[in-house]
Amino acid sequence: MKTCRHQNTVEAFFDGEAKDPEWVEAHLADCAVCREYHSLLSAVRNGIAASRQAPSIAEPQFDLFMSGIAEGIERQPRYSFRGLWAYTSLVTAAILVGLALAFTLFPANRPVEATEIQAVYTDYDGATVDWYPSDDGSTTIWIKTAGDDLE
Template structure:
């Protein structure tokens, strides 16, 4: 970056403006301004090398500026409605699945066994007992009735 106070004068002189100060002799003494002047020359040559230059005519300028204005100020398209709906559907799914999971009896829990808490008989002389039978260990409550007529 050229911090020399002659920089603006150098640029104006380069563009052909009438300058009071002796810019040319300053550029010969100031390495920074000489470098800046070289940069301006190279830039001009590079621009001049472009085959087709787009020129915005005066008639096109209002449309050109309007396009820029529109690009700058038009709000970016937001998908608020779509996202809101997707969120609502996701929330509804979560609530539904959670509710079904809570209310569904589901598979039998491991260890849910039948428990015989108490048993008795009022038949005279009979006794009651509890045991498990068969391959499935079926709980069984049994009355052992004495020989003879129950009644």
């Protein structure tokens, strides 16, 4: 099937939507490809019109039709499976993200780190407290009570 770059314009003309119908008419007179395309569009439309029966809801059927709608409106809206599935998926994803964040921010067995110790002291009588920084960055706090006993 041959084509012409103005077929879209011809189509708009066919649908009564052309911006410049006179130009399209002139073009159709000159262009055999577009003339054929236009006649095909008409043929399909005519074919549809010939075979078509526009169904309708006649006035006597209206009350029956409306009663079904009224019944449907009165019923509570059903939660669709798709909606429920989406909701469940969302909640599951939120829980997984929460757990992942928790494990990232608060990993288990993580050593307590003191970034800087300025002073250590104790109120126990006779007890001494001291601290020793290690090479691995951790700090040891040493508490010594009188008689090595905290009782």
